[in-house]
Amino acid sequence: MDAGGDFSEKFGLKHYQSILDNLPVAVFAKDATDEFRFLLWNKKQETISTIPRQRALGRTDYDLFSQESAQYFREMDEKIVRSGKPLEIPEEILETGDRDEVYLHTYKIPIFDHDRTILVGISEDVTETVTNRKALQKASRTIQAKEQEIEKTQLQLIQIAKLESIGQLAAGVAHEVKNPLNLILQGVEYLDRTITEKDENTAFVIEEMNHAITRATKIINELVDFSTSSRFDKRECDLAGLLDGVLLMLRHDCSRLDVQIDRDFAEGLTVHVDQAKFEQVILNVVINAIHALRDVAQPRVAITTRKSTYSDERSEGVRTGKQIRIGDPIVEIEIGDNGAGISPEHLDKVFDPFFTTKPTGVGTGLGLSVVRKIVELHDGFITITNHPTLAGAMVKIVLPE
Amino acid sequence: MSKIKVLAIDDEPGATRMMKINLESLGQYQVEMVNDSTQSIATALRFRPDIILLDMVMPNLDGGDVKRLLQENEELKDIPVLFLTALVSDSDTSSDVSLVESGDGIMIPKPVKTEVLRSCIEQTLSGVL
Ligand SMILES: Nc1ncnc2c1ncn2[C@@H]1O[C@H](COP(=O)(O)OP(=O)(O)OP(=O)(O)O)[C@@H](O)[C@H]1O
Ligand SMILES: [Mg+2]
Numbered sequence: 001m002d003a004g005g006d007f008s009e010k011f012g013l014k015h016y017q018s019i020l021d022n023l024p025v026a027v028f029a030k031d032a033t034d035e036f037r038f039l040l041w042n043k044k045q046e047t048i049s050t051i052p053r054q055r056a057l058g059r060t061d062y063d064l065f066s067q068e069s070a071q072y073f074r075e076m077d078e079k080i081v082r083s084g085k086p087l088e089i090p091e092e093i094l095e096t097g098d099r100d101e102v103y104l105h106t107y108k109i110p111i112f113d114h115d116r117t118i119l120v121g122i123s124e125d126v127t128e129t130v131t132n133r134k135a136l137q138k139a140s141r142t143i144q145a146k147e148q149e150i151e152k153t154q155l156q157l158i159q160i161a162k163l164e165s166i167g168q169l170a171a172g173v174a175h176e177v178k179n180p181l182n183l184i185l186q187g188v189e190y191l192d193r194t195i196t197e198k199d200e201n202t203a204f205v206i207e208e209m210n211h212a213i214t215r216a217t218k219i220i221n222e223l224v225d226f227s228t229s230s231r232f233d234k235r236e237c238d239l240a241g242l243l244d245g246v247l248l249m250l251r252h253d254c255s256r257l258d259v260q261i262d263r264d265f266a267e268g269l270t271v272h273v274d275q276a277k278f279e280q281v282i283l284n285v286v287i288n289a290i291h292a293l294r295d296v297a298q299p300r301v302a303i304t305t306r307k308s309t310y311s312d313e314r315s316e317g318v319r320t321g322k323q324i325r326i327g328d329p330i331v332e333i334e335i336g337d338n339g340a341g342i343s344p345e346h347l348d349k350v351f352d353p354f355f356t357t358k359p360t361g362v363g364t365g366l367g368l369s370v371v372r373k374i375v376e377l378h379d380g381f382i383t384i385t386n387h388p389t390l391a392g393a394m395v396k397i398v399l400p401e
Numbered sequence: 402m403s404k405i406k407v408l409a410i411d412d413e414p415g416a417t418r419m420m421k422i423n424l425e426s427l428g429q430y431q432v433e434m435v436n437d438s439t440q441s442i443a444t445a446l447r448f449r450p451d452i453i454l455l456d457m458v459m460p461n462l463d464g465g466d467v468k469r470l471l472q473e474n475e476e477l478k479d480i481p482v483l484f485l486t487a488l489v490s491d492s493d494t495s496s497d498v499s500l501v502e503s504g505d506g507i508m509i510p511k512p513v514k515t516e517v518l519r520s521c522i523e524q525t526l527s528g529v530l
């Protein structure tokens with residue numbers, strides 16, 4: 001065997017082409033001294049670019065690719081030729097006619113031969129790797145977002161757990177406090193009944209004591225409502241009937257303040273609720289509205305019920321239990337008033353236990369906390385915003401249908 | 402007209418005494434008090450009440466235990482019992498009467514006004530409740 005002779009001597013140049021065409025990478029060459037016209041274009045380069053060799057040879061990047069891409073390639077090529085050094089481009093995009101974006105890992109090597117300069121390029125199709133990496137990045141961003149969400153939920157759970165322990169503590173304390181309250185109540189009653197000749201001061205003292213007992217009982221009971229929630233007796237209730245029942249309880253307050261009630265109830269709506277607890281919900285909300293209407297010229301409360309499909313992704317509020325999802329059938333109850341509304345800095349505080357803007361003795365700030373808890377235990381949620389048209393506040397209660 | 406005999410059972414002497422004072426001041430009631438719940442049956446057999454007011458939470462025998470003992474006694478089992486308890490809250494009660502029906506019977510939440518107590522007793526005795 002002739003060890004000295006090289007490949008080209010033995011087989012002739014045409015076999016180089018067949019070697020090039022069988023490489024798993026794309027190989028091309030441009031004549032840097034003749035407008036970077038293509039001199040070489042192997043099979044793999046045909047597949048990747050979807051441009052056949054006959055069309056490519058003798059042409060420039062400007063003939064084959066978009067103006068933008070061609071310019072990018074040309075600037076790069078000129079830089080390499082000027083520097084005289086090979087360049088590795090770990091990732092570049094090649095636009096192709098019919099395929100999606102193709103990512104290439106390319107080496108470009110300048111070859112100087114007398115008065116000619118050839119630029120050789122070798123590219124590997126790394127589209128799959130890049131796409132996988134991008135998918136991974138996207139997945140990890142999603143995971144991060146989920147983690148943040150979980151963290152937020154945990155915080156909310158801690159908050160709920162705190163409320164829960166307030167409730168349990170309250171249930172224990174309530175028992176110890178209600179017994180003495182019972183004695184005071186009956187004691188005051190006895191004095192009221194037996195002191196027949198009351199002067200102004202005695203009458204005042206007795207009345208104030210009675211008020212104080214009622215207040216203390218109300219606070220204790222509301223606190224206990226946090227912990228006794230498991231004893232729910234849910235039934236199918238006629239919503240309009242339930243609302244009218246509550247309005248009937250409030251008819252004296254409404255007529256005293258001349259509050260106009262606008263009812264707009266969808267016909268035949270039923271809800272699956274613990275009636276007594278849900279009456280409490282509506283009562284607390286409507287009483288809040290009535291409180292807000294004290295100094296309003298033409299006080300109005302508007303109550304609307306409707307059947308709907310849940311679509312509002314923006315609604316805030318902790319949702320526990322079965323979450324209501326977009327597309328679920330729901331029942332909406334809106335209670336709006338034309339009072340002063342809620343100042344923006346208070347909007348996210350009104351559901352906090354003991355948050356109140358009312359004077360001591362008037363509000364304990366438990367009304368809406370109890371409301372929210374009860375609504376959530378019915379798998380619903382509640383939002384409070386300022387009413388778009390009435391100027392006052394609007395409470396929206398959403399229950400699964 | 403003979404008086405309505407009420408047996409008030411509560412571990413707190415102040416509570417039974419207060420009920421006695423208030424109910425008796427209404428005129429038509431005679432109230433006997435028990436503060437040691439283990440004495441409930443003996444007192445009931447002697448006093449023969451028309452109705453029993455029974456506190457729920459008590460040391461030794463609680464309201465539920467006393468109710469069971471009453472039920473097991475042939476001579477006492479038909480006497481109506483109203484439970485008084487500080488354990489339930491007002492919002493558990495149905496709106497018109499301040500009562501809760503639990504497995505054990507009718508509960509009256511504390512604090513309770515004598516008026517409410519009187520009306521519960523009357524309604525129970527007339528068979529409404
Ligand atoms: N319809 C409303 N219009 C304006 N402000 C409101 C309305 N409803 C609630 N708020 C505000 O939210 C606060 C908290 O309400 P929440 O019902 O929890 O407690 P409260 O009414 O102050 O006391 P209570 O325990 O007696 O209900 C109120 O003090 C008030 O500032
Ligand atoms: Mg309120």
